[in-house]
Amino acid sequence: TLITINFNTIMTFTESISSVFSKYATAKGRATRSEYWWFYLFNILVSLAASVLDSAIGTSAVITSIWNLIVLIPIFCVGIRRLHDTNHSGWWIIVPIANLIMMLMPSDPNRNEYDI
Numbered sequence: 001t002l003i004t005i006n007f008n009t010i011m012t013f014t015e016s017i018s019s020v021f022s023k024y025a026t027a028k029g030r031a032t033r034s035e036y037w038w039f040y041l042f043n044i045l046v047s048l049a050a051s052v053l054d055s056a057i058g059t060s061a062v063i064t065s066i067w068n069l070i071v072l073i074p075i076f077c078v079g080i081r082r083l084h085d086t087n088h089s090g091w092w093i094i095v096p097i098a099n100l101i102m103m104l105m106p107s108d109p110n111r112n113e114y115d116i
Helices: 013-022 033-057 062-085 090-094 096-104
Strands: none
Touching (some): 013 033, 013 062, 062 096
């Protein structure tokens, strides 16, 4: 018999941010669509705010660059976990178009090799 697990749990905006930063450099396991896309939105919003702040105080992208360094590892790790959630290898993260298509796919409800 197949063992099924409900990976379609929907995270809130703040839950996803907390989850991603708590797994800062963890590529093992899974990340749901909501976790991935809420964190993606959070990153865009903070990047825009950092860019506006850089412009306002006259620094040439210093704050934006610092932010990008802070989230570089978590973005890759949550992306890899999202690919695992669709039952694909994390190596697909280096193939942009395929990567985007897989990020939009629903979670694989069955256990897979990426479950921890």
